[in-house]
Amino acid sequence: MLADKRILLVVSGSVSAYKALELIRLLRKAGARVTPVLTAGGARFVTPHALQAIAGEAVHQDLWSLQAEAEIGHIRLARLPDLVAVVPASADLLAKMAHGLADDLATTLLLATDRPVLVAPAMNWAMWGHPATVANMAALAARGVRVVGPAVGAMAEAESGPGRLSEPAEILAAIEAALTAAGEGLLLAPPLALPLTGRHALVTSGPTHEPIDPVRYIANRSSGQQGHAIAGALAALGARVTLVSGPVTIADPAGVAVVRVQSAREMLAACEAALPAEIAVCAAAVADWRTAREAGQKLKKVPGEPPPPLELALNPDILATLSRHARRPALVVGFAAETETVVENAMAKRQRKGCDWIVANDVSGDVMGGAENTVHLVSAEGVEDWPRLPKAEVARRLAARIARAVTAP
Numbered sequence: 001m002l003a004d005k006r007i008l009l010v011v012s013g014s015v016s017a018y019k020a021l022e023l024i025r026l027l028r029k030a031g032a033r034v035t036p037v038l039t040a041g042g043a044r045f046v047t048p049h050a051l052q053a054i055a056g057e058a059v060h061q062d063l064w065s066l067q068a069e070a071e072i073g074h075i076r077l078a079r080l081p082d083l084v085a086v087v088p089a090s091a092d093l094l095a096k097m098a099h100g101l102a103d104d105l106a107t108t109l110l111l112a113t114d115r116p117v118l119v120a121p122a123m124n125w126a127m128w129g130h131p132a133t134v135a136n137m138a139a140l141a142a143r144g145v146r147v148v149g150p151a152v153g154a155m156a157e158a159e160s161g162p163g164r165l166s167e168p169a170e171i172l173a174a175i176e177a178a179l180t181a182a183g184e185g186l187l188l189a190p191p192l193a194l195p196l197t198g199r200h201a202l203v204t205s206g207p208t209h210e211p212i213d214p215v216r217y218i219a220n221r222s223s224g225q226q227g228h229a230i231a232g233a234l235a236a237l238g239a240r241v242t243l244v245s246g247p248v249t250i251a252d253p254a255g256v257a258v259v260r261v262q263s264a265r266e267m268l269a270a271c272e273a274a275l276p277a278e279i280a281v282c283a284a285a286v287a288d289w290r291t292a293r294e295a296g297q298k299l300k301k302v303p304g305e306p307p308p309p310l311e312l313a314l315n316p317d318i319l320a321t322l323s324r325h326a327r328r329p330a331l332v333v334g335f336a337a338e339t340e341t342v343v344e345n346a347m348a349k350r351q352r353k354g355c356d357w358i359v360a361n362d363v364s365g366d367v368m369g370g371a372e373n374t375v376h377l378v379s380a381e382g383v384e385d386w387p388r389l390p391k392a393e394v395a396r397r398l399a400a401r402i403a404r405a406v407t408a409p
């Protein structure tokens with residue numbers, strides 16, 4: 001995702017400026033090029049030498065440097081990157097941005113750039129809560145500036161509250177999300193009106209557990225990673241998301257309402273209760289069968305007797321039910337995990353289940369429980385083959401496609 005992307009990283013004055021170094025490391029590890037810009041305030045907390053060494057690129061500090069102007073020029077520098085990130089963004093720099101001041105290199109670049117801008121504020125909680133900062137942030141948001149954080153927690157002054165710089169990994173994820181949205185042409189809308197704002201998305205994820213008796217169950221190897229990532233990616237684009245999840249050990253995605261269920265029948269009931277929704281994505285690995293009769297007591301192993309027979313009954317098909325529901329979501333997306341003739345099976349499945357899209361994946365390798373996925377998007381328009389991607393990236397691309405589909409005129 002970040003491979004070959006160029007990030008202009010503005011570091012302004014805050015004790016947390018040291019975290020910019022870790023962010024640069026993460027960005028470079030992900031394949032991005034980082035061009036650091038250091039303000040005078042930022043240089044009080046982190047040295048240009050440290051930034052330069054970690055970024056592997058010259059640090060820009062001076063608006064009036066004749067040599068730099070001759071070589072690159074601040075206007076070109078402003079238009080060079082795929083994204084401008086301000087990490088940390090001090091109250092002072094945010095105020096200057098909000099008012100269009102341009103009295104040093106960083107502020108001049110921020111005024112001149114036509115690229116997406118993301119800020120990670122860092123300041124004392126009282127400064128963050130001051131009506132001046134609140135008004136500045138509202139002005140920036142209305143102009144499409146993206147914001148990550150600030151986090152709540154301990155401050156440099158032995159106080160606690162909102163204003164801590166977000167962790168580098170979180171900022172990295174926000175940069176990736178902003179770049180994806182920009183690539184899909186979705187950044188034109190300000191964050192206050194994200195493309196899926198006001199839409200309800202229902203996502204199923206994880207395996208189901210079908211009880212045999214009070215202590216035993218039938219299950220499968222689904223980890224829930226892909227479904228959870230999709231729920232998070234839809235929420236990041238502004239959707240209100242209900243995630244109906246079978247038993248998983250991974251964390252809830254941010255900004256999503258999670259309904260926890262065990263069995264397929266509970267999952268169906270939770271999905272129907274969550275309607276109406278404009279979008280449904282069925283990524284759960286629902287058990288096809290449950291035991292015909294759940295034993296009320298633990299089944300006993302009796303010496304000399306044969307094992308008890310396990311009679312199975314068919315589970316409801318949640319995807320097919322939602323696709324034919326009286327309150328059918330406008331866009332219904334299913335998954336097809338196949339080990340052979342992946343695309344053909346997915347096309348047939350799309351027809352059979354009555355959904356709009358099928359995301360088909362080959363699970364013959366290490367996909368289930370693994371971190372990556374190779375998928376094909378099967379729709380009425382045809383088949384798109386996507387490259388092998390991290391599941392989080394599959395989720396972001398799918399969310400962006402969904403946003404395009406449901407917002408198309």
Ligand code: C5P
Binds near residue numbers: 282315316317319336
């Ligand atoms: O029929 P199959 O399990 O291969 O179909 C996979 C798709 O159908 C997935 O989207 C899965 O979430 C959904 N499904 C479902 N309820 C079932 C079985 C599958 O929603 N009982």
